[in-house]
Amino acid sequence: PNGPCFIGKLNQETLEWANKSPKNAYGLHCRCHHYFIPGLKRTFSCPACDGNKGQAVSHGQTMRTPFTWEPLKMLQADYSGRVSPTSIRGKNCCVVLLCPASSKIWVLAIVVKDEITDILERVIPKIRARYSSSLSDKVIYFLRTDNEPVLVSGAMDQTVSKLSLARANIVEYNSQELGSCERWMRTLFTGCRASLRGVDPRLWC
Numbered sequence: 001p002n003g004p005c006f007i008g009k010l011n012q013e014t015l016e017w018a019n020k021s022p023k024n025a026y027g028l029h030c031r032c033h034h035y036f037i038p039g040l041k042r043t044f045s046c047p048a049c050d051g052n053k054g055q056a057v058s059h060g061q062t063m064r065t066p067f068t069w070e071p072l073k074m075l076q077a078d079y080s081g082r083v084s085p086t087s088i089r090g091k092n093c094c095v096v097l098l099c100p101a102s103s104k105i106w107v108l109a110i111v112v113k114d115e116i117t118d119i120l121e122r123v124i125p126k127i128r129a130r131y132s133s134s135l136s137d138k139v140i141y142f143l144r145t146d147n148e149p150v151l152v153s154g155a156m157d158q159t160v161s162k163l164s165l166a167r168a169n170i171v172e173y174n175s176q177e178l179g180s181c182e183r184w185m186r187t188l189f190t191g192c193r194a195s196l197r198g199v200d201p202r203l204w205c
Helices: 012-018 022-031 047-055 113-131 154-162 175-195
Strands: 074-079 093-098 105-110 142-144
Touching: 012 022, 074 113, 074 175, 093 113, 093 175, 105 113, 113 154
Parallel strands: 074 142
Antiparallel strands: 074 093, 093 105
16 A cells, blocks of 8 residues: 555554664655655655755745736736647637636637737727726726736737736736636647547647
8 A cells, every 4th residue: 555545554663664774764755655654754865855845935025916806807818838730820829818707718819929919909999898888887907917028028018008907917936826717728728629639730720
């Protein structure tokens, strides 16, 4: 047996054997999948455990960006990453715009990431025209993205200002704040691969 269930079945004889040398202790530690073992002396160094601890670093005191569950109050935007092969229309990437409150989703294929500004200028006015309850209701107030250079560029700032949007960028190294968008992209490409089975994969767009 291995893992956490095995830890509860360790007898005193096994622990005494493991504590006789760092090599024995390290072997038992690895066999138990790096879980904490009561009574085992830490006379060894585990590169895997030390590496994971090294990644858990504290971040600067950055104020959390506003989040709202009101429908169409905020859009999350992210790239899908490069799609291979290039589509028959010459597209090799996707932009996903998603409202986490209402689950409304817009997916647009692009050639280069710089096209995000043109897409926002084209899509957001259409969303406002369709879903606004009055002429003074602009619907979309916040745009949440990660801190990729293209998404924090001067051109992006001008587009956000032109559309009267407030930036709600995620805190650095906290990609889970775009979790809805990330999960949807996995769903999107899982369905895309299934739909293209047996046909030319360039037909994805």
